Amino acid sequence: MVKNILILGGCGFIGTNLTVELLKRGNYKIFIFEAKKVIKRNLDQLSKVEFYDGDFHNENDYEIIFKENKIDMVIHLISTTIPLISNQNIIYDIQSNLVNTIKLLNMMKQYQIKKIAFLSSGGTVYGISKTEHKESDSTIPICSYGIMKLTIEKYLHLYNYLYGINFLILRPSNPFGEFHQNSLQGLINVILKKIHVGEIIEIWGDGKVVRDFIYVKDLVRIIVDLIEKKIQNEVVNIGSGRGYSINEILNIIKHEIGDFPLVYKETREVDVRSSILNINKLRTFLNINLVSIEEGIKKTYEWLIK
Structure with missing residues (x-):
């Protein structure tokens, strides 16, 4: 139906x-x-x-x-x-x-x-x-x-x-991936787009903030x-149930895409230092098989450069 x-x-x-x-x-x-x-x-x-x-x-x-x-x-x-x-x-x-x-x-x-x-x-x-x-x-x-x-x-x-x-x-x-357009949020997409157009990557803080992607x-x-x-x-x-620091994400992108210019700026007050989601409850409802962050980043960049 x-x-x-x-x-x-x-x-x-x-x-x-x-x-x-x-x-x-x-x-x-x-x-x-x-x-x-x-x-x-x-x-x-x-x-x-x-x-x-x-x-x-x-x-x-x-x-x-x-x-x-x-x-x-x-x-x-x-x-x-x-x-x-x-x-x-x-x-x-x-x-x-x-x-x-x-x-x-x-x-x-x-x-x-x-x-x-x-x-x-x-x-x-x-x-x-x-x-x-x-x-x-x-x-x-x-x-x-x-x-x-x-x-x-x-x-x-x-x-x-x-x-x-x-x-x-x-x-x-x-979340990150295809059809993302916002230039103010979405760390991975924002970084990949800046790499694609040749802009300098700006990171707020020391890059040790941890997020679940x-x-x-x-x-x-x-x-x-x-x-x-x-x-x-x-x-x-x-979520993925795993945390990555911004610096770890940067290293993954460098490995998958190539090097890029980078600067660090002052920490923002709205940024929680670490945020990882426990997905045990989700696993009681579904079998969870996720695309690896490396593969997801590659797929996102391939979409971006089309």
Whole structure:
């Protein structure tokens, strides 16, 4: 039976890859809601989906999707901020992400849509509590972006309790790979793009910050696998379960791609020193076989230079 899935933010980095994965499975009719001026990539695949454009701030812009179609599930990928700049305008972060998501949940209640998958953030919700994070660990974000993600998670629990809307909260680590375009976040992609155009690589701090990275095609495959296994009302970390320092990533890139100019700059306040996701819970749901970071970096660079 074909299921109708609405992807909010379906033309972004993760959204584009997720759409490709869903189309590959062949069991879904996909509707995408995106901003009017967004650049659509991978058009040969995206021609197979139905587009609605508008402003997430205006719920009337996406209500038409619910009026015209029987949506089985919403996948919420929209975020109007990134960790680096979210503390600069916290009120905007609250209004554009938290308030707008609550409006979305109210509309789902109105149209009796009982399933939502939400892309939270494994890299920011835990904050500085410890090195390796389980889903049950304390959450002390140090940026507004992480606080909004965590608060939305709490409202998903509330709407499940009050109205029976089932949720799947996804806490990814740091994805990299094809269709990434943001020049302000996504360490591996930003470095590879700068290498490709001959720019100097700038590293904030001493390069000893540790992160958990996951190849985006692994990430979206896991998301769809969780949906198809009907995992719901759960919070799930999605990462590699292994940490790499920025210096280690630089050395891997040098080995796979070649040398490049590099400078180190002052540490940023929003950077947690170490963040690795414990994926034991994920392994109870799925068998996890990930692309190696070396292979993922090679694939990403090959896509970039095409």
